[in-house]
Amino acid sequence: MPENSPTPPAAPAAEQPAPSALMAAVLARLGALVIEHHADYGDDRIHVARENIVEVCRALRDTPELAFDLCLDVTAVDYFGNPDGFRTPTRIWDENRGEWRIRPQSRHQIVPPPRGSEPRFAVVYHLFSTRHLHRLRIKTRVPEDDPVIATVSDVWPAANWLERETWDLYGIRFSGHRDLRRIYLYDEFVGHPLRKDYAKQHEQPIEEFTGPGAKEPRRPEIEHAGAIAKIADRSR
């Protein structure tokens, strides 16, 4: 930047490359169901509304030229406090160096932005086609006060366990899922640990096993009374 210039130069506009052949086919098939699409880092990605997720997944699986038959992954992202998904411009003009720099540079400089209007969670699906060998990522936003989305385990049975895991760790409920239990943690666990507001060092007491074959529950007060009685016997 020249020294006397009153305003920094405009940030270089991100060039919009032409959509790939896969993305063109997806857009032609789904049309208005796709809210937006990106190809950052070479990964094709579409955003859809959560009401349409089952319809979109069925269309992607059943269209012969797409044929997404392998559901690789279902997971979620918790954009806690950054609900726009870090898409706000993070470039600032560095007067000392005379160049654009990415902000924030380190975690110490983070100022939490005000919470935007976009929903807090994103459910992410990774798909693969064993016939055409292409990949696609679907993102869907799910709000914090109503974290429910329809299940796709009827489309791909692979989503059954993956959705159970997402429910276990993020607390996103999949309506219509036949077997929505926790998969990693025990049933008595309180909270969902991969949410950003679950502290990393937060500990929970391990529940005693109460199923068949369990030992008699420990009664500390009785053991304590017994020990005192023994001491009293010995001293007598």
Next chain:
Amino acid sequence: MPEPLPKSPTAAAEPPARRREELTLGGDIDPALHAPPMRLQFGPSHPATHGTVRITLDLDGEQIVAADVQVGYLHRGFEKECESGYYYQNIPYTDRLNYSSPILCNTAYCMAVEKLLGIKTPERCDYIRVIGCELSRMADHMLCVGSSAMELAAFTPFLYLLEARELVLDQIDALCGARVTTNAIRIGGVIADLPEGFRDFSRVKLDRAIQLVDDAHKILTDNIVFRRRMEGTGYISPQDLIAYGVTGPMLRAGGVALDLRRTQSYLVYPELDFDVPVGEHSDNFDRYLVRMEEVRQSRRMIAQCLERIPAGPVNVDDPRVRWPGKNQVFGRMEELIDQFKLVTEGGVFPPGEVYFALEATNGELGFYLVSDGTGKPYKCRVRSPSFSNMSPLGHALIGRQLADVVPTFGMTNMIGGECDR
């Protein structure tokens, strides 16, 4: 030379030719033989399974009526832990994902981070990574087949294959200084160049290891007990394999030739000459054969890599990830500042999200990274092949015999660290 033992008079006689149906009690079983339904807890720590998993089985006699597979006994919050460490600090955690082939996990993670940064690694680095990956794959397959055979009471091939695995681990030791928790790959490079004389060292060790694998192959493949336990058991149709998200040797044993080393060009695999073994019956025996053949193919790849490996640097010269050498850090101010900033802030990463996957031992191992622009990943998701490969197990066991659980689980090769994360 001691006198030969006298021959038993009955040994020479042929056993009476009995039809197979008589031996196996085929045909209609008397309904009175049915036992009352039984609930059996198989695991979480069972001597006939290598892995901590609980399978709740409902049995009718020896037939499985319902099965519920419960994983998660080794869950330790890998993803939560990764969110609080810098990118470079998470590499040792990835060793603990699949602890029998850790270099593959290191490579997948580092290549995902490199994709985020847009780094192209030097060619010599790619060759060393392929050598490490294929050595890891050999060790993992040897451990899988050996322990599965031991669970079917075949103890000798277990010892053979474990000795072969030790020979492979010797080479990994020479590569990075550790046998199991390797921590061998860096973002933008590898921990060290190949040691001097590695080519001859590797050839000697691999020749001996392949000899042992061949011996185990001879013992197992023609063994009637082994074949009867493996052939036809654990069948999952290829359509179900794809629907349940199964990848890797299990899918290839079902006749689907999907191998990311072939279909997705990464590292130097497009330049190497190797075959992708494919089964046709989709049963446990084909899974075993595919794994044994992949060991040989890995050895072919390593030999080619050692022939063709070019000279040059093994680390990318990119100041965002490459730490300056200690001689510069102690003598120059700029390098000292660079080192300080990299260690304390983890570097600068662009915001965005990437997914990178490679062909690990059990299938597609993928990392999905979400970056918020700081030195720590906002989210680090592992697409673990063991988890997806385990999900059709309950479905595959229904209607089968109780004894089929052991070979089916063994050939699934569930690794607890990777499945439960």
